[in-house]
Amino acid sequence: MQLKTQLVPKPLHQLYQVIYTTAEAAAHLALEDFGAMHYSNKRLNDTTYLATLSVSFEELARLWQTQPPIFIHHICPPQIRIVLEQRDSDLDSLRAAVKNMLPPDQQPFSIQTRILDPQTKRPYQQFDLNQALSSELIAEGYTLNVQQPWWIFSLAVVRDAAYLGRSTAAQNLSDWAGGQRRFKRDDDQISRSEFKLLEAIEVFKLALPENAKALDLGAAPGGWTRLLRQWGYEVWAVDTAELAPALLTDPYIHHYREIAQHFVSHRLNFDFIANDMRLDIAESARLVNALAFRLKPSGLVIMTMKLPPRGVRQAIEEGLTTLRRNYEVLGVRQLFHNRHEVTVALRKLTVAREDMN
Numbered sequence: 001m002q003l004k005t006q007l008v009p010k011p012l013h014q015l016y017q018v019i020y021t022t023a024e025a026a027a028h029l030a031l032e033d034f035g036a037m038h039y040s041n042k043r044l045n046d047t048t049y050l051a052t053l054s055v056s057f058e059e060l061a062r063l064w065q066t067q068p069p070i071f072i073h074h075i076c077p078p079q080i081r082i083v084l085e086q087r088d089s090d091l092d093s094l095r096a097a098v099k100n101m102l103p104p105d106q107q108p109f110s111i112q113t114r115i116l117d118p119q120t121k122r123p124y125q126q127f128d129l130n131q132a133l134s135s136e137l138i139a140e141g142y143t144l145n146v147q148q149p150w151w152i153f154s155l156a157v158v159r160d161a162a163y164l165g166r167s168t169a170a171q172n173l174s175d176w177a178g179g180q181r182r183f184k185r186d187d188d189q190i191s192r193s194e195f196k197l198l199e200a201i202e203v204f205k206l207a208l209p210e211n212a213k214a215l216d217l218g219a220a221p222g223g224w225t226r227l228l229r230q231w232g233y234e235v236w237a238v239d240t241a242e243l244a245p246a247l248l249t250d251p252y253i254h255h256y257r258e259i260a261q262h263f264v265s266h267r268l269n270f271d272f273i274a275n276d277m278r279l280d281i282a283e284s285a286r287l288v289n290a291l292a293f294r295l296k297p298s299g300l301v302i303m304t305m306k307l308p309p310r311g312v313r314q315a316i317e318e319g320l321t322t323l324r325r326n327y328e329v330l331g332v333r334q335l336f337h338n339r340h341e342v343t344v345a346l347r348k349l350t351v352a353r354e355d356m357n
């Protein structure tokens with residue numbers, strides 16, 4: 001009887017709890033993303049938390065679809081809490097639970113299971129949990145589509161319980177379980193930084209110009225430059241450090257072995273600017289702002305902001321204030337592949353000002 005009561009899912013508009021994921025080192029910054037909406041927090045593992053809020057999951061998701069948080073990668077709704085006994089019968093409990101939360105339409109679904117305490121011994125694995133839930137839904141006539149789901153059933157397994165909820169990929173802020181967007185490693189990959197650029201283009205839904213001229217500030221060892229060349233760009237790679245040997249013979253890569261502060265004096269024009277310089281945010285923003293005049297109208301910029309040990313929000317806000325002089329800020333997020341940094345996407349304003357402030 002008690003089990004039955006627990007298996008009634010809370011509707012999203014009555015659910016004042018959320019499971020959220022952030023980078024381990026950014027837990028305190030993630031809490032600030034909630035602002036006054038946040039009451040309390042329970043840690044589920046190093047990167048995943050269960051928060052109690054003053055707004056419903058539905059309201060939060062609606063708000064964050066238009067104004068996304070910076071440090072929270074992913075949210076999902078804990079609509080039902082299922083007690084686990086670490087026996088095969090847990091799978092029956094999950095099947096019974098999902099039967100009470102069938103989607104209202106025939107849009108495809110996916111199951112995203114995360115075992116947040118892998119050290120607990122259980123007679124089933126992540127695959128078995130996915131299988132139990134998806135087979136139940138398929139039997140009810142729903143279509144599984146792991147690549148492009150509309151409905152996502154998020155299952156978060158902790159020591160003695162599993163949280164299950166149904167939401168859409170858009171509500172969750174990411175199509176990927178816990179926001180963990182993993183890319184396949186390419187044999188020619190030069191640096192892990194390449195994943196940051198790939199993820200930024202996807203997250204900010206950017207359509208980069210093709211076969212154009214790109215400026216890559218802080219280019220070494222050359223991961224971003226390599227990708228830009230792959231996409232048909234002629235690249236001006238600025239860095240005092242060496243580029244990877246594979247790039248040295250490419251006639252469409254122009255390596256300027258100088259600091260970006262000196263490079264700005266060259267009168268060259270670009271269709272796209274990338275900036276991954278390990279540089280103070282204020283200085284980096286000042287340089288990108290000064291380069292707006294060298295960028296084609298409505299040209300895009302992707303840049304990382306390296307976070308200072310203290311005063312992170314203020315440093316980001318001041319950097320954005322500088323950039324807003326010449327750019328529309330399309331997004332600011334800490335991506336799954338960012339470490340102590342956030343990624344910013346910008347579009348040049350129609351009226352840009354040539355200045356160095």
Ligand SMILES: C[S@@+](CC[C@H](N)C(=O)[O-])C[C@H]1O[C@@H](n2cnc3c(N)ncnc32)[C@H](O)[C@@H]1O
Pocket residue numbers: 190191193194217218219220221222223224225238239240241258259260261276277278279
């Ligand atoms: C994180 S690495 C860039 C990695 C690169 N995006 C890739 O994919 O290989 C940061 C780079 O910024 C460069 N850097 C730091 N300050 C700079 C400056 N003032 N001008 C140009 N490059 C700078 C460093 O030399 C370093 O190579």
